[in-house]
Amino acid sequence: MQILYTALLIIIGILLFGFVVFFHELGHFLMAKLSGIRVNEFAVGMGPKLFGFQRGETQYALRLFPIGGFCAMEGEDEESSDERAFGNKPVWRRFLVVVAGGIFNIILGFILMILVLAPQETFATTTFSKFTENSATEAAGARAGDRIVEINGYAVYTDRDLSFAMALADPKAVHMTVERDGVRVELNEFAMHTRVLEDGSEAPALDFYVMPEQRSFSGVLRRAGTDTFSMARMVVESLKGLLTGRFGLNEIAGPVGTAQAISQAAGAGLSQGFGQAVSNIVFMMIMITVNLGIINLLPLPALDGGRLLFLIWEGVTRRPVPAKYEGYVHAAGFMLLIGLMVLITFHDIWRIVTG
Template structure:
């Protein structure tokens, strides 16, 4: 059959294999736009002013400075800023800013903290300037924030490999459903629209996660099939389908095993409050 997938040129098959993940990410941009269009103004990464007793101000950072990186994590949007601060050690943070075109780095900045239950949480004692909302900035902000979410997914995956995050920080379908339920419940305390927005935010996170993870170069995922297609593109002939089938079958078995472990961790978290590796 001339129309069969396997008989199409390799470049067309590459497009088809990548299309699903790319559409997930594009859908994430649309959902992000739905959330952002409701805001009267967008948030920048430029410091406007400090709260009284600000740790950043004491460290030498000034109003008008633009965040460049937190502990080496590049900051391009306010979501990057929030994520990098949330994963940083408040007792010692390396903060880089841009001041009048010059990059400055402040080492071992100790942030102010407050007690929250049995944990010490960071106090954000500064304010950032706003960005005017218009059609151009809406599109720019939607794209930039979605890219920030993609970077967070990659960073989190690396953190899983390096041990920074554990199984208790992961969620499968059961954990995701529970998280959506909690987000909706928290939003309902303020009204219907905040609840809907929380659900849209969770949908955006999930669809972007699916897009990124599906392109990982792992057997049984689209990223694994993409690797074989790229090899075929270089070699100008495909790898024996039998061997490719074995690789994908083994990858699928490992993927299902991993899903069972994560699902068990989700169920354990529902009943005990802690998942595996907690």
């Protein structure tokens, strides 16, 4: 039965991952239709077409592999005389179509976050309720009722920010800012007690408890918004870490690593029940969809953000970059992106094989 549950959860994870990519393309599709752009095909899945039908000017198709989909717009990558072609629309309309995919991913993250939070009776806050015995945080000047607002320069709005900031912090030099009776108070820099992680490194061990917040309808909506925003900030901060060398290849996962992470999350949840396992998978999907939304908007060739750069250039200079040259840039970026994905995939497999 355990094997059956695990297999079912992996299938659910794969389908949800495909849905995340599909939802991204749906954003492009809906905005293209609203902008009067001709969409030649909208496909669910990738690879060989299983079946499809024509509705108006658009072919709707279901394809073999459930790993996303695509929205093929007229004149998107080539010159077209059709007045409803992508390239013949005003810059601001094209800008909205391109940015819609990433925005839809973040909206999906918000919706899924509501589903994860709604069943919870209480939520953790960032306000101290009490401290453990010999607490280093209390010794540094923290008091019950203080609200954490910053840790080592990283702003803290939710308990997710708190966890992320503590994970990044040097346990030997923690600088914390709290709000006490409406006034910001700087705590003395202090060393926290530590715990040893699986890779042998040390991380701060929390020596305090935080106050709970009772669930309410408005609280769930507000919390879903702040938690989704917190995840987006984590993506940006993680990208900074990659660029500065703080994080290495071990902190990056491709499709194989993502599937493994989904399987591990599902397995951990099964010990508490099938519902918790599904909840864990949905939470993984939130992380994936927010990551996809943010990363896709980066100003890199072959990504939506790369197209936005060309549109911004056209909007400023009033002259579009010739389609063939833009195509060359995106093609080169696509090849580099594929090379990076191959490297990450091999690393994921090596990491799994070697444990």
